[in-house]
Amino acid sequence: MKTDSLYDNISSNIIQWWQNNKTLYPWRPVDGAPNPYHVWLSEIMLQQTTVGTVATYFTKFIQKWPSLEDLASSSLEDIFVQWQGLGYYSRARNLHKAAGILKHHFPRDEAGLQKIPGIGPYTSAAIVSIAFNKHAVVIDGNVKRVVSRLFGLEGEKSITEHATALTPHQEPGDYAQGIMDFGRLVCRPKNPLCPQCPLKQDCYAALHGLQATYPIKTPKPLKQQQYAAAFVALKDNSILLQEQNDKKLLQNLLTLPMTPWTRDQEWEDQDALKQAPFDLDWELSPVQIKHEFTHITLRVKVFKGALKASHKGLIPLENLPNYPISTLVKKIIQSID
DNA sequence: TGTCCACGTCT
DNA sequence: AAGACGTGGAC
Secondary structure, eight states: OOOHHHHHHHHHHHHHHHHHHOOOOTTSOSSSSOOHHHHHHHHHHHTTSOHHHHHHHHHHHHHHOOSHHHHHTSOHHHHHHHHTTSOOTHHHHHHHHHHHHHTTOOOOSHHHHTTSTTOOHHHHHHHHHHHHOOOOOOOOHHHHHHHHHHHTOOSHHHHHHHHHHHOOSSSHHHHHHHHHHHHHHTSOSSSOOGGGOTTGGGOHHHHHTOTTTOSOOOOOOOOEEEEEEEEEEEETTEEEOEEOOSOSTTTTSEEOOBOOOBSOTTOOHHHHHTTOSSOOOOEEOSOOEEEEOSSEEEEEEEEEEEOSSOOTTEEEGGGGGGSOBOHHHHHHHHHHO
């Protein structure tokens, strides 16, 4: 461990950097105290999701549901429509559950917050420090990168220890937001802005030219390749969609009729057509869709056909924004036109 | 094109 | 406790 004064010096520099470089995101108050509802909602959205993407969704959410009570009284279906495209849809399910709890009691401590669905160690610390300006150690991907470079660290335990020692008891809200913004904007994963970094003279990685070495990354498991066919059944200007109920992935969203996803690349088009929802004059689209999930790369062949009779599940194309649809399905529909 | 970001939470 | 769970943008 380094001396206390070095940690103090670094955290002061981070706070100062942030106060000079603070960006006004929609969830940050122009002046005055942060709104805990806004902090919670934004932090849930920011899990694994970039700031730019979240800004759009966050603004839509607070326009539709200006208060926590408004959100708590909404239906899960409405939350899904607004959440569509953001990904990690269990967050939307937990958001709906959590709103009902937080409306009655909004804990101001990490242990209490972690009992709420969707709030884990990182998010509880973020809410405590940002919304309530109380001491809590935030450790997200940015903090890990900054701390591992500053001190030349590898491994969870030492990073947590140093992040804890670095977290000041003064201005915890500014520090928490500061170190995460600093990591994103200055101590970037690639091409960090070391020449203009206020911490460069204290940074192990910068002093040794090891910025690219830290953080030490663990090898990721190979993505599984999977294959499927999707069926776009059209009637006038309507498209046939159905509920996703046969798999956990993309649960609660609407989907196109699809064959089961398989690891076998070598199936024939006729095999897919046997699993079509109707006996139709299906036409194979020349465009194959590739879609990346966290752990799966999916390649989809698309069959298009004209329905002769009306059918349950037909949705006018112009009404699609009112239904929860994944980006995968949007991509497939857009590829047809 | 392909890789990385992206530890975040839940199971 | 390792694996499941989405997406888009940077490079």
